[in-house]
Amino acid sequence: MAKVRTRTLLIAGALLALVLAGVVSFYASQSPDGLEKVAADKGIDAKVEDHALADAPLADYSVKGVDNERFSGGLAGVLGVGATLLVGTGVFWVVKRRGGEGAQPAADGS
Template sequence: MTTKRFFAGFLLVSLVLAGLVSYYASSSPDGLEKVASDKGISAKEKDHSLKDSPLGDYGVKGVDDARLSGGLAGVIGVAAVLAVGGGLFWVVRRRGPAAPATPAAGAASGTPAPASEPSQNAS
């Protein structure tokens, strides 16, 4: 499988999970929430400062259909996380041609990066 095709498939899976499958997720409180309310940890819980945000509680404000609202919120979330995360990782990444797994450290003489941390790339 080509890398491009794999990436496209991986993204598609995430979009389907967040956009379609999420509708069928359990709506029971999760472990923390349940324990917190059972034991009284949540007595002083405060409302989220952004609880009225347009995507609050994983729904799109103004969209009444629950399936559509939640699905849209999921798709927007996947896109937002991909944009912010992908952008961050692209900035942080090691520059130069991709040469994974093969510990050819030092061989790529053109890489200006590892000057401060010599040979750590080898691991």
């Protein structure tokens, strides 16, 4: 197999993430997850509180005001992937720059 360029791998990975969140997510199981199920069965959730941001525009992975369930969930997924990619890349870019300046990681204190 030929060597895949880093840029190609990154673009392919990002496209895959967009498709999974934007399209495939519609077919995900709607059942409660492991913790939700156990919590409901055993009574752990007796004092559960509503999420403070339950009315946020993207709450529960659907876009407020978009009625079509498939489109609403897919759009929320795509926006989430985009936002996570931006924030994550930003954070790691800054961390990498700070690491790069030192060159000798052991040199910085503590």
